[in-house]
Amino acid sequence: MARIVRDTTVIVSTGPTCMLRNPPLALYIHIPWCVRKCPYCDFNSHAGDGALPEEAYVAALLADLEQDLPLAVGRSLSTLFIGGGTPSLFSAEAIARLLEGIAERIDIADDVEITLEANPGTVDESRFIGFRRAGVNRLSIGIQSFNDAHLARLGRIHDAAAAVRAAQAARSAGFDNFNLDLMFGLPGQGVAEALADVQTAIGLSPSHISFYQLTLEPNTWFHRHPPALPEDEVIWEAQRACQAMLAEHGYAQYEVSAYALDGRRCRHNLNYWRFGDYLGIGAGAHGKITDAERGTIARRWKQRHPKRYLETAGTPECIGEHMVIAPGELPLEFLMNHLRLREGFRLADFSLSTGLAADVLDPGIQACGEAGLLHAADGHIRCTDKGWNFLDNVLEHFMSEHS
Template sequence: MGASIPTLGIYVHFPWCVHKCPYCDFNSHPLKDGLQEQPYTQALLADIDGSRELLASRNITSVFFGGGTPSLFSPQSFRQVLSALGVTNCGPQPEITIEANPGTREYHGFEGYRSVGINRLSLGAQSFSDKALKRLGRIHCADETLRAFADARVAGFDNINLDIIYGLPEQTPAETLDDLGKAIELGPEHISWYELTLEPKTEFHRRPPVLPAEDSMLEMESAGRALLQAAGYVRYEVSAWAKPDHQSAHNLNYWLFGDYAGFGAGAHGKISDSAGVRRTARASQPRLYMNDPAHQVVTELDASRLRFEFLLNALRLPDGVPFVDLSKATGLDTAVLEPEWSQGVARGLLRKDRIATTALGFVYLDGVLQSFL
C-alpha cells in the first residue's frame, strides 16, 4: 500500500439500550422485544463483507464499538466482527474501544471483552451523584460505576475513559467539581468532560429541565479545567482530556478529517479517494438495517461542504492543524478560507500561522464556525 493511501478508522454501531435517556440524541432504541444479537451480528458481518475491497486496501488504525449499549452483546459477537474486519488477537493491534454503561456490566464480564482483543473501555459514568443520575434517566447508581471501574482494572483494562457531563439540571459549581474530582480520584487514562446540551428530538428538548445560569456554567468550566490540568490531564479537544500518550486515536482521526468506515444501524462513514470525498450512512432503524445491511446513502461533498466539515473538526483541537493539512485532506487550496479567515484573524478569534483558533476564539467556537457556513 502506498504511503499516500489514507489509513482507516472503523465505527460499529449497536443500537439498543435498556432505557432511552431523556438527553440522548444518538441512534438508540429501547429493548422491547429482546436483544436480537444473532441476527444483528449476522447483518454486521454481511455489511462488512460488502466493504472487503476497502478494508483490504487500508491499514486499520482504530475500531470503536459504540451505541446504544454495545456491552449488551456477548464477547463472541465482537470476536466475529473483529475477525471479519481482519483484526485478530495476534500481533500488533489497533486501538479497539467498547462503550459500556455501569448498569449493564452484569450482562457480560469485562474479562470476556478483553479476551477477544478489545483494549480500551469507555465507561458512561456521567455523574457520581445518584440524584443527578436519576434526573438524567440513567439506570445505574454511583456505586455501580465504582464497581465497574474496579472490575475493568481487574480484567486488564489499562486504558479507560470516563464520560462525565456538567451543567446538569439544577447542578451547582460545587457539585460539578465534586463529580469531576471523584472521576479524577479513580485515575482513568482519559476523561470526556462535556456540557449537557438540549438536542432536538430529545425528551429534554420537548420538556426542558432547569439548567444552571450562564455565569454558573462559566464558573464550572473554568474551575473544572483547572482541576483537570492540576491532575495531569491535557486537553486535546473541546471535551477530551487525556494523560500523556492516551489520546483517543479513533476520535483524533475524526478531528483530523481522517477516513473511517461505519457499519451497523445508523452508522456513518467518510471515505476519500481520487474521485473525491463522500459520506455514507446506513439505515437507522435496526429492523430495516437487518433486512438490508448493504443499503447505504452516499453523499458526495462539494467544495463548500468540504471546507466547513474540515473546519468543524480541526478547530475543535486547541492547537488546530497546519494550513497544508486542508489541501492534503480535501484537495482544496487555502484560498477557499477567505475572506472569513482574515476577518477572524482581525477580530482576534483565529490564528494567522495555522488553522486554529486563538484562546478567545476557542471560547466562542460555535460563533467562529457559523461564520463559515
C-alpha cells in the same frame, strides 16, 4: 453541487485543485440497543424488549462491512470503535465473533486501538475480562455523574456506587486505557457538585475523561419537556473550575470536551477531528471515505431502524444515503472538525485532505485573525482561547453560500 444516490455508485465531483491523499482509515460499529432510552439522548438507540438478536446482528454487521470493502481497497484499519446504544449488552462471545469476522475481511494494524462503550449498569469484572479476551483494548464508560440525584434526573440505569464499581472493575480486568464520560450543567447542579464529580473520576485513575455540557437536543424527551438548568454564569464557573482541576491532575484538554493523560488521547476520535476516513457499519452508522484517485470525498449512512437494518444489511437497500461532498462545502467540513482540537491544523494538511488550494481559506482566516479568534503563524492555524469558546462564530466565516 453534490448529488445524492441510494446505491454504491461512485460520483466524481469537480473543483479540487491540489493533490488529494487518502487519510488514515477507521471503523465505527453501531449497536443500537440499550436498556432504557435516556431523556437527553439523541443517538440512534432503542430500548430492548427481551433477548437481543446477537447472532443475526453480528452476521448483518459483517455483511454490511463486505459491501463497503470496495471503498477501502488496499487500506488497513488503524482504530475500531464499538458504540451505541449500549454495546456492553452484547456478550463477550458476540464481540469476539464480530472482531474475528472483521479481521478476516480487512487488514487491521498491529497497534490497532479497539474501543467498546459500556454502561455501568450492564457490566462487571468478568464481563470486562471477556471483552478484553475478545480483543477490546480500550473502554469508554458512560458515567455522566457520581451523584445519585443527578443520575436519577438523567434517567440512568445505574447509581453512583455502580459507576465506581464499573471503573474499578475495568482496571481489575486489565484495562489500563479507559475513558469516563461526565456531564456538567445538569438540572440542579451547582459548582461544588460538578467539582465533586470530577474529583471522584480523577480518583478512579482513568486514562481519559470526556467532560461535556448537557444540551437539550431536538427529538429528545428533555427537548420536549425541558428541565430547569443552572444559570449560564453557574455553568461557566463550573466548567472553568473543573477544567483547572483536570489540568492540575495531568489531564490535558486536547479537544473541546476531551482530556487525557500523556499519550492517552483517543486515537479513534482524533481521526474524526483530523478529517480522517472511516467506514460505518450498523443501524444508522455514518462513514466518510476519500477516493484520492477520483478526487472525491463522500459520506454515506445506513438504515436507522434495527429491524429494517437487519432485513437489508449487505444489500444496496441498506444504504440510506451516499453523498459526495461538494468542493464548496469542504472547507467548513474540514474546519468544523480540526478547529475542535487545541493543535489546530497546517495549511498543507488542508490541501492534502480536501484537494483544495489553501488560499480559499484566506478571507476567513484574515477576518478571524482581526477578531482575535484565530492565530496564524508559519502555515499553522489554531483557535485562540476566545475562538475556542466561540467556535460557531469562527466557523461562520467559512460557510459557503450553499451551506
